Amino acid sequence: MSWRTRILMHSFAPLIKNRTAKFLYFPSSQPFSQREKGKTQSYFFHPRPLGEGLAQRGVRGERSSYTALSRRRIRVFPSLPEKVFLSMCAILFFALQPSCNAGVKPTTILTLSDGTRVLYETPPKELAHLSKKFVQAWLELNVCAIRAYYGRFPLREFRLVLKADAGSEEIGYGQAMPGEMPRITMYVGTRANAEEFRSSWVLCHEMTHTAFPSLEREYRWLEEGMATYVEPIARAMTGIISVESVWLDFLKKTPEAFENISTGLNGERDFKRVYWGGAVYFLLADIEIRRATKNKYSLQTALRAIMEQQGTMNNDADVLKVLRCGDKAISVPGSAKLTVLETLYKQFGTSAYKPNLEKLWQDIGIERTGETVRFRDDAPLAGIRKGICSRASTSCNDNFIRATKEKYGKRKKNRLSV
């Protein structure tokens, strides 16, 4: 056990209710003097037996704390000066944490073209070949897609942490965490080349999470489904990936999300169900909003309103409030109120709803042939399909390719050439 943990445990022991404190276990290095079962003692400040009077006061409900030592429960009574001293230890412990961390992991501030500030933590030496300009170009590429979808980047600033994935050629995993300074952590393959950085979905996926409020754990499928749906569309809208690749992924990955199901998606943990089952919910919502409003509004309208009114990842929000906020935004003034998000949520979340995917693909006019997709423009909802991935005025790709070619195209071909 580290000295920090030990100080923390000892500091908090007298402050915790008896019920909790009795589970604390102080291992081999004993701060207390040898004691016997049934004897009461002061805390480690004064390792001496206390008087009978104090022990009786403790029995009647005075604050006391317990510690388990060799399976024997001993009652101890910290005095007031001890409580003050130990509380100060706890406060100092937490107060020193940020400065300790800052000393270990320095950061550089990268200011993106839209003013977003990124506190870029110095990466491990395995990723030292990634220059700050390259990382900035990579951030700009994905922020560009997010801005095309949401109108602005959701956060004013965040921390970027890169972790090295030794020997890998991929950007395999990422994580977005809320907090006073929200953090995006990316696991970057040490052999990943510039094309992998350009085409990888992970950073954009994590960024979409920042645009949606945090829900209770059982609605994770809504958070992940939203990110799984929005990320490829935002990147196709801005030319980073092809429209074909968006629909090919849907055709390949969604059927497994609805195989042998017996419950709704609320509380679901299975990866395919959470990510791709959730993505189908958002696809059906997008189609229905566009159909009901004659393409005046879309899921984009609802998600922008949710971000602006219900907050970003840093806000904890109630699931129904979030969905009703989206439904309100897509209700055309003067027409009947729409409840697309809430109605579909009840189907997907609480019942073993199995959408007819084959009919859906026919209606929007997509067919899979091997590893390619054929579009049918005579399908009844072909117009809606085209609207979903319609190109934004911005193209994000070109800037990244230019930046990487200028800076990295001529050297280290295996690593960073485009």
Ligand SMILES: [Zn+2]
């Ligand atoms: Zn995610």
